[in-house]
Amino acid sequence: ALLTDASQLKKDNYDFVIVGAGAAGNALASRLTENPSFSVLVIEAGVTDEGVVGIEVPFLAPTNTPMTAVSWNFTTVPQTSLDNRILTYPRGRVLGGSSSINFLVYTRGSNEEYDRWAELTGDPGWQWSNVEQFYLKSSRLVPPSSGRSTAGMVNPADHGFGPVEVSLPGFPSEIDNRIIDTAKQSNGLFPFSLDLQSGNALGVSLPQNAVGNGTRSSSATAYLRPVLNRSNLDVLIQTTVTRLINTSGAKEKPSFKKVEFAANSTAKRSTVTASKEVILSAGAIGTPQILMLSGVGDEKALKTLGINTLVNLPDVGQNLQDHPIMSNYFFVNSNNTFDNVLRNTSILNADLALWMENHTGLFSDGPANGVAFLRMPSNSSAIKEFGDPTAGPLSAHIELVFADGFAATTTPQPPTGQFLTINSAVVSPTSRGSVTLNSSDPFVFPNIDPNFFATTFDQQVMLQAVKFSRQFVQAQPWAGFVQNRTGPVGDAETDDDIIAASRQAIVTIFHPTSTARMSPVGANFGVVDPDLLLKGADGLRVVDASIFPIIPAAHTVAPTYIVAERAAELIKEAWS
Numbered sequence: 001a002l003l004t005d006a007s008q009l010k011k012d013n014y015d016f017v018i019v020g021a022g023a024a025g026n027a028l029a030s031r032l033t034e035n036p037s038f039s040v041l042v043i044e045a046g047v048t049d050e051g052v053v054g055i056e057v058p059f060l061a062p063t064n065t066p067m068t069a070v071s072w073n074f075t076t077v078p079q080t081s082l083d084n085r086i087l088t089y090p091r092g093r094v095l096g097g098s099s100s101i102n103f104l105v106y107t108r109g110s111n112e113e114y115d116r117w118a119e120l121t122g123d124p125g126w127q128w129s130n131v132e133q134f135y136l137k138s139s140r141l142v143p144p145s146s147g148r149s150t151a152g153m154v155n156p157a158d159h160g161f162g163p164v165e166v167s168l169p170g171f172p173s174e175i176d177n178r179i180i181d182t183a184k185q186s187n188g189l190f191p192f193s194l195d196l197q198s199g200n201a202l203g204v205s206l207p208q209n210a211v212g213n214g215t216r217s218s219s220a221t222a223y224l225r226p227v228l229n230r231s232n233l234d235v236l237i238q239t240t241v242t243r244l245i246n247t248s249g250a251k252e253k254p255s256f257k258k259v260e261f262a263a264n265s266t267a268k269r270s271t272v273t274a275s276k277e278v279i280l281s282a283g284a285i286g287t288p289q290i291l292m293l294s295g296v297g298d299e300k301a302l303k304t305l306g307i308n309t310l311v312n313l314p315d316v317g318q319n320l321q322d323h324p325i326m327s328n329y330f331f332v333n334s335n336n337t338f339d340n341v342l343r344n345t346s347i348l349n350a351d352l353a354l355w356m357e358n359h360t361g362l363f364s365d366g367p368a369n370g371v372a373f374l375r376m377p378s379n380s381s382a383i384k385e386f387g388d389p390t391a392g393p394l395s396a397h398i399e400l401v402f403a404d405g406f407a408a409t410t411t412p413q414p415p416t417g418q419f420l421t422i423n424s425a426v427v428s429p430t431s432r433g434s435v436t437l438n439s440s441d442p443f444v445f446p447n448i449d450p451n452f453f454a455t456t457f458d459q460q461v462m463l464q465a466v467k468f469s470r471q472f473v474q475a476q477p478w479a480g481f482v483q484n485r486t487g488p489v490g491d492a493e494t495d496d497d498i499i500a501a502s503r504q505a506i507v508t509i510f511h512p513t514s515t516a517r518m519s520p521v522g523a524n525f526g527v528v529d530p531d532l533l534l535k536g537a538d539g540l541r542v543v544d545a546s547i548f549p550i551i552p553a554a555h556t557v558a559p560t561y562i563v564a565e566r567a568a569e570l571i572k573e574a575w576s
């Protein structure tokens with residue numbers, strides 16, 4: 001049942017208590033309650049996703065952030081390598097978590113990513129050959145709502161049979177063919193990819209979006225809602241977990257079986273216990289915050305806030321990784337970009353009305369029109385000097401995301417003109433940041449430092465990404481369409497100018513990971529073992545993007561579902 005207030009709880013003990021109804025939490029809740037003898041409570045800080053138009057309508061995805069009622073309205077600390085700018089850093093605070101507000105692009109990454117996880121954790125269970133089954137269980141390919149043929153644009157054999165619906169755009173934009181034709185004519189410089197879910201994660205492709213029947217497919221719609229009527233599942237929303245409480249005796253390893261929560265900062269705190277496990281799925285910001293509030297973290301840092309350390313794990317909150325992204329703008333010779341839609345309320349309302357009527361039209365597709373995953377040139381001096389941080393030769397350093405209009409990031413949409421945006425991202429970052437506590441008050445946001453652009457390597461990769469974006473639109477298919485560059489990055493000419501402009505333009509692509517990273521059993525670093533159990537404690541598991549040992553060169557929701565599916569299997573085995 002879906003509960004909105006703790007007073008509706010009929011009991012104070014469940015087999016499993018999952019903290020966070022996000023991408024991972026809902027997938028896990030759905031799988032665990034397949035066993036009718038397991039009782040599960042999910043506690044979620046945010047509100048319901050039901051009926052929120054900005055969540056349901058794919059094209060409106062960017063309207064859910066920043067600073068909205070369905071988002072944690074976090075900001076970063078001043079970013080030293082971005083001219084001390086403070087960035088907004090939203091996460092979903094709603095059923096479905098960030099899978100309810102994300103920009104829908106669905107990529108599982110290369111096989112190499114998972115083979116590397118296996119290497120970094122010493123657990124062959126993370127190899128692609130083992131986790132492939134979990135990818136297949138999490139999502140499936142569906143036709144776009146327009147019903148148009150997608151033959152030659154996707155390979156159905158690379159897809160599974162799971163609940164999350166994945167589809168290609170149903171309403172081709174004027175740039176779709178230009179993107180694909182450029183790839184096919186580029187002699188391998190920008191290789192065409194029939195399907196980025198093939199294991200080879202390189203190439204140029206139309207985006208695959210987590211969209212079914214023209215509507216967002218999130219962990220809430222795909223995993224949770226279909227099973228909400230199970231009698232062994234309760235989901236308590238609008239309730240914030242404030243900490244976990246140790247339930248072991250003084251001489252035993254700490255065991256965090258009691259969860260403390262409250263409706264808001266002034267409300268009375270209550271607790272619920274798990275007879276089997278508490279599972280933290282609060283995401284890459286929420287999970288380390290709750291761990292530290294519960295006395296799990298760096299002993300010295302916790303002490304300065306008056307928190308008694310129960311498990312000294314200095315890596316909690318460290319190793320924050322994310323993909324920096326920024327916008328490259330071009331004037332185009334067109335009257336069909338989505339610029340008109342954003343500027344003219346009557347066009348916008350007509351598109352929305354069409355979506356409301358039958359889930360078709362522009363609004364049934366996500367905001368991206370194409371993606372390109374690329375490697376640095378093989379003679380790159382940055383790789384010679386700093387090494388190659390990718391998982392292997394089929395994994396990208398760079399991503400370009402194309403949009404048929406002005407995608408406003410740090411520069412607002414100009415009042416006139418028609419634009420192409422090529423967003424450039426570093427998907428193999430070597431910068432590492434952190435999440436640390438600002439206060440022992442659970443309602444005070446933590447300090448979030450993605451530490452973007454801190455390494456020369458990341459700067460060189462972004463520079464190359466800008467060059468690729470410029471080169472891409474010089475190809476024949478763009479002749480007569482793309483005109484001159486514009487915007488702060490577009491105006492930069494020399495390498496130094498481009499890097500300087502990047503410091504003013506970079507934002508987050510919203511992919512924080514690795515703040516409770518896995519490491520081998522017995523390692524003196526890391527936060528969880530390869531079975532996702534917290535080191536140095538008894539029976540507390542972490543299941544979300546915070547456990548990634550390293551960030552993949554991919555959008556992160558599909559890898560998160562893979563983690564949740566494997567976790568469900570590990571937990572079922574542990575309690576069979």
Ligand SMILES: Cc1cc2nc3c(=O)[nH]c(=O)nc-3n(C[C@H](O)[C@H](O)[C@H](O)COP(=O)(O)OP(=O)(O)OC[C@H]3O[C@@H](n4cnc5c(N)ncnc54)[C@H](O)[C@@H]3O)c2cc1C
Nearest residue numbers: 020022023024045097098102103105241283286545555557
């Ligand atoms: C704006 C945006 C755009 C994105 N675009 C894409 C994209 O196009 N493609 C892609 O693959 N990925 C994208 N992502 C990233 C992707 O959505 C995340 O990587 C993924 O959802 C992570 O899953 P998770 O389970 O780790 O965390 P989340 O999905 O964030 O779930 C965590 C949940 O825990 C809850 N929670 C946190 N703290 C507490 C607490 N103290 N008490 C109770 N509940 C709590 C949160 O409210 C949330 O519901 C985007 C993310 C954002 C925010």
